[in-house]
Amino acid sequence: MNKSPQAAPLSQVLRSRRWLLWGALLALVLALLGVLVFLAAEYEEGRDQTVLERDAAQVASDIRSELFRNVQTLQSLHSVAPTADSWAAPAAELLSAHREMVRLEWRSSTHALLAYRDTPYLASLSGYLNREQALPDVRQACDNARRFSGPAFSPSYFWPMVGGQGLELMEMCLPVARAGVPNGFLVATYSLPGLLNELTNKAMLRGRGLAFTEPDGTRLALHSTVSSSSSRRRTLQASTLLDLPGHTLMLRMESPRQVVGLFPNVLTAVVGALSLALLAVLALLGRDMRRRQRAELEVADALAFRKAMENSLVTGLRARGMDGRVSYVNPAFCQMVGYSAEQLIGTGLPAPWWPPELIDEYQQRQAVRLAGQTLPREGYESVFQRSDGTRFPVLIIEAPLIDAHGVQTGYMSAILDLTEQRRVEDINRASQDRLQATARLATVGEMASLLSHELNQPLAAIASYATGTLNLLNDTTQAPPTADLQLAMLRISEQAERAGRVIKSVADFVRRREQVRxxxxxxxxxxxxxxxxxxxxxxxxxxxxxxxxxxxxxxxxxxxxxxxxxxxxxxxxxxxxxxxxxxxxxxxxxxxxxxxxxxxxxxxxxxxxxxxxxxxxxxxxxxxxxxxxxxxxxxxxxxxxxxxxxxxxxxxxxxxxxxxxxxxxxxxxxxxxxxxxxxxx
CATH class of the missing domain: 3.30.565.10 (Histidine kinase-like ATPase, C-terminal domain)
Structure with a gap:
C-alpha cells in the first residue's frame, strides 16, 4: 500500500520531536546532576568548615586552660621558695617541665630583678639583645596585673637570637604577696611557638596547620602547615581569638579538603552515582520503549494478519473453555449457524445450534470429552441447526487448547459444512448409477456387435444352403438327387451349430466363463x-x-x-x-x-x-x-x-x-x- 506524500515528512517531524524531547530530558537530568553535585559539595564544605572552627575553638580553649593552670603552678612556686636563694632551684625544675616557658623572673614592686632562671632548652636566648630591651613589655604586663589583681599578659614581640634566628615572645606578670603584703611580681616569658607545641592536642592537629597571626593575617608563630600535596587542594581556614587578660591573640587553623576531584566527598559521589544510574535507567527505558513500540507494531501486524486469515476462512473456528462455554468464534462459524459473535460468546451447554431432539446425545458426548476422553483428531460428523431452524451436516475436528504455560484451557474446534459435499456426493452417486446403466447398455451393445459380426457368416451360409435346397426341390423336370439334399441339410446343420457356438462364446465372455482357446x-x-x-x-x-x-x-x-x-x-x-x-x-x-x-x-x-x-x-x-x-x-x-x-x-x-x-x-x-x-x- 502506497504512503501519501505527507506521511514521510510527518514521520520525520514526529521523530525529530521525539529526539528533541529526549534531548531536553537528558539536559534536565544533567543540570539536576550538576546542581546536586554543587549543593552536596557546598554542604560538605560547610560541614568541614564547621568542624574546623569547632576544633580551632577547642585548641584555643586548651591553650587558655593550660596557661591558667600554669598560673597556679607559679603561685605554688613562690610559696615553696620564699627567698631568692631558694627560688632558683624550683624555678629551674619548673622550666624543665614546661617547655613553653623560656624565662622565669622574680622582680620587686619597682621592677628590680631579684632572681631569674632561663630555660635549659634555649642557651642563646639573651646572646643577641639585653633582657632590658623587653622591660617595657614586662612593666605593661605588671601594671595590668596590679590593676587586675591577677595575672596579665603583654602583647607579643619578636626577640632576635644569635644566628639570625628569633622567637615571638609574650610576657605574663603575676603579682605575689606574703602574709598579705605585696612581695613583687613573678614574670614568666612564654614562647608563642612553645604554646602551640606544648599546650595543644597533637592528634587533633595531625595533617592540619596551626599558627598565631595578626588580625591582618601576618603569622607570628607557626606550629605546622598543610602538606605540599594538600596545598594544591582547596584548603579550609578557621580563625579564633585567644582572649587572655591584658592581651588577645589570633589563632588560625588550616585543613585540606578530605576528598578531591569531581566528587569531593562520599555524599557527592553517592549523588553522582544515583544521577548516573538515573541516566542509565532513562537510556534503558528509552530502549525498552523503542523495543516495546516495535513489538507492539509487530503484534498489531500479526493480530491484523491473523484476523484477516480468520475472516477469510470458510472453515468455522470455535474455542471453548473446560466448562464448555464458548470463548471465541470466527465469522465463518457465525455465518454457518446464523448467529452473531455477541450472541455466541459466553454461551454454555446446551449450545444454541444443537437440534432439540439431539440435545441429550450431544450432552453425553460433551461430558465424555470434558472428562478427559477426547475424541480422535480425524474428526467426527454431526448435525447442526441454523437460527432459522434448518439442519445441515458438519464435520468437527477438535484438539486441546494449550496456553503458553503448557496448561490445557479448553478445546479448539474446526467445523466444516458438509452440505455442499453431501450434494456433490448425491450427484456423483446418481451419475454413478447412470454410468453403470450406460455400462450395461454398452455391454449389451458390445454383445450385440459381437453377435452380429460372428453370426453374419453362419447365417449367410445357412441362407445360401437353404436357397440351394429350395431350388433343387422346385425343379420339377427331374427328381432331386438325394445325396445333394443330404449334403445341403448337413451344411445347414453345421452352420447352425457354429452360430450356436458363437452365441455361447460371447455369452461366456460376458459372463466371464472359460472360453475355448x-x-x-x-x-x-x-x-x-x-x-x-x-x-x-x-x-x-x-x-x-x-x-x-x-x-x-x-x-x-x-x-x-x-x-x-x-x-x-x-x-x-x-x-x-x-x-x-x-x-x-x-x-x-x-x-x-x-x-x-x-x-x-x-x-x-x-x-x-x-x-x-x-x-x-x-x-x-x-x-x-x-x-x-x-x-x-x-x-x-x-x-x-x-x-x-x-x-x-x-x-x-x-x-x-x-x-x-x-x-x-x-x-x-x-x-x-x-x-x-x-x-x-
Whole structure:
C-alpha cells in the first residue's frame, strides 16, 4: 500500500520531536546532576568548615586552660621558695617541665630583678639583645596585673637570637604577696611557638596547620602547615581569638579538603552515582520503549494478519473453555449457524445450534470429552441447526487448547459444512448409477456387435444352403438327387451349430466363463494388428518399433480377444504422445515380446511348471499421475473427453480370464510401460 506524500515528512517531524524531547530530558537530568553535585559539595564544605572552627575553638580553649593552670603552678612556686636563694632551684625544675616557658623572673614592686632562671632548652636566648630591651613589655604586663589583681599578659614581640634566628615572645606578670603584703611580681616569658607545641592536642592537629597571626593575617608563630600535596587542594581556614587578660591573640587553623576531584566527598559521589544510574535507567527505558513500540507494531501486524486469515476462512473456528462455554468464534462459524459473535460468546451447554431432539446425545458426548476422553483428531460428523431452524451436516475436528504455560484451557474446534459435499456426493452417486446403466447398455451393445459380426457368416451360409435346397426341390423336370439334399441339410446343420457356438462364446465372455482357446504364435498376433497400427501411427507421425524375441513358443489364447487387447494398448500409447510432445526423434511406440522369466512354481503331478510369454507396450508420453494410477482400471474412469472408460477394464478382464496379469510402471525418463503375460501353449 502506497504512503501519501505527507506521511514521510510527518514521520520525520514526529521523530525529530521525539529526539528533541529526549534531548531536553537528558539536559534536565544533567543540570539536576550538576546542581546536586554543587549543593552536596557546598554542604560538605560547610560541614568541614564547621568542624574546623569547632576544633580551632577547642585548641584555643586548651591553650587558655593550660596557661591558667600554669598560673597556679607559679603561685605554688613562690610559696615553696620564699627567698631568692631558694627560688632558683624550683624555678629551674619548673622550666624543665614546661617547655613553653623560656624565662622565669622574680622582680620587686619597682621592677628590680631579684632572681631569674632561663630555660635549659634555649642557651642563646639573651646572646643577641639585653633582657632590658623587653622591660617595657614586662612593666605593661605588671601594671595590668596590679590593676587586675591577677595575672596579665603583654602583647607579643619578636626577640632576635644569635644566628639570625628569633622567637615571638609574650610576657605574663603575676603579682605575689606574703602574709598579705605585696612581695613583687613573678614574670614568666612564654614562647608563642612553645604554646602551640606544648599546650595543644597533637592528634587533633595531625595533617592540619596551626599558627598565631595578626588580625591582618601576618603569622607570628607557626606550629605546622598543610602538606605540599594538600596545598594544591582547596584548603579550609578557621580563625579564633585567644582572649587572655591584658592581651588577645589570633589563632588560625588550616585543613585540606578530605576528598578531591569531581566528587569531593562520599555524599557527592553517592549523588553522582544515583544521577548516573538515573541516566542509565532513562537510556534503558528509552530502549525498552523503542523495543516495546516495535513489538507492539509487530503484534498489531500479526493480530491484523491473523484476523484477516480468520475472516477469510470458510472453515468455522470455535474455542471453548473446560466448562464448555464458548470463548471465541470466527465469522465463518457465525455465518454457518446464523448467529452473531455477541450472541455466541459466553454461551454454555446446551449450545444454541444443537437440534432439540439431539440435545441429550450431544450432552453425553460433551461430558465424555470434558472428562478427559477426547475424541480422535480425524474428526467426527454431526448435525447442526441454523437460527432459522434448518439442519445441515458438519464435520468437527477438535484438539486441546494449550496456553503458553503448557496448561490445557479448553478445546479448539474446526467445523466444516458438509452440505455442499453431501450434494456433490448425491450427484456423483446418481451419475454413478447412470454410468453403470450406460455400462450395461454398452455391454449389451458390445454383445450385440459381437453377435452380429460372428453370426453374419453362419447365417449367410445357412441362407445360401437353404436357397440351394429350395431350388433343387422346385425343379420339377427331374427328381432331386438325394445325396445333394443330404449334403445341403448337413451344411445347414453345421452352420447352425457354429452360430450356436458363437452365441455361447460371447455369452461366456460376458459372463466371464472359460472360453475355448487355441495355440497362437506371438508373431501372428503382432502381424494381425500391424496394418491398423501403421495407419494410425502415420497419421500421428509416430514410429512403431517392434521387437520379437526369436524362437518364442505359441501362447494359448483367444486370438480375437488378445488382438483387441494389443490394439487397445497400442492406441492408448499413441494417444499419450500428442502432436509435438515429445519432439519428433523421441516419438516412438515400442512393442516387444519375449519369454518371461516368471514361472508359477506350482506344478500338477505329471506336468511341468507353467511358462509365460510377456507382451510389452511402451510409450514416451508424460506418464501417469498418482491419482490416475489409483483409478486406471476402474470402470468408466477415463482421461479422454470422448472416452467411455471401459477399454483398460475390459483388457484386464480378458487377460485375467486367460490366467495372466496386466500391469503398468513408469518408463524413465518419461513414458509408461504396459505389460501382460499369456501362458505358453
Amino acid at each position: 487355441e495355440p497362437v504364435a506371438p508373431q501372428s498376433l503382432i502381424d494381425a494388428i500391424s496394418p491398423l497400427l501403421g495407419l494410425q501411427a502415420k497419421k500421428q507421425r509416430i514410429r512403431v518399433h517392434i521387437d520379437i524375441a526369436p524362437d518364442l513358443p505359441p501362447v494359448l489364447c483367444d486370438r480375437t480377444m488378445v488382438e483387441q487387447v494389443l490394439l487397445n494398448l497400442a492406441r492408448n500409447g499413441m494417444q499419450a504422445m500428442p502432436e509435438g510432445d515429445p519432439p519428433a526423434p523421441e516419438r516412438v511406440l515400442m512393442l516387444s515380446v519375449l519369454q518371461s522369466r516368471l514361472q508359477s512354481g506350482v506344478s500338477v503331478v505329471g506336468r511341468a511348471p507353467k511358462s509365460w510369454v510377456e507382451f510389452t507396450v511402451t510409450d514416451r508420453g508424460h506418464g501417469l499421475s498418482a491419482g490416475v494410477q489409483a483409478k486406471l482400471f476402474t470402470p468408466f474412469f477415463t482421461t479422454k473427453p470422448e472416452g467411455m472408460g471401459l477399454g483398460l477394464s475390459l483388457c484386464r478382464t480378458v487377460i485375467e480370464q486367460h490366467g495372466g496379469a496386466l500391469t503398468f510402471e513408469p518408463h524413465p525418463p518419461r513414458g509408461t510401460v504396459f505389460r501382460f503375460t499369456l501362458p505358453v501353449a
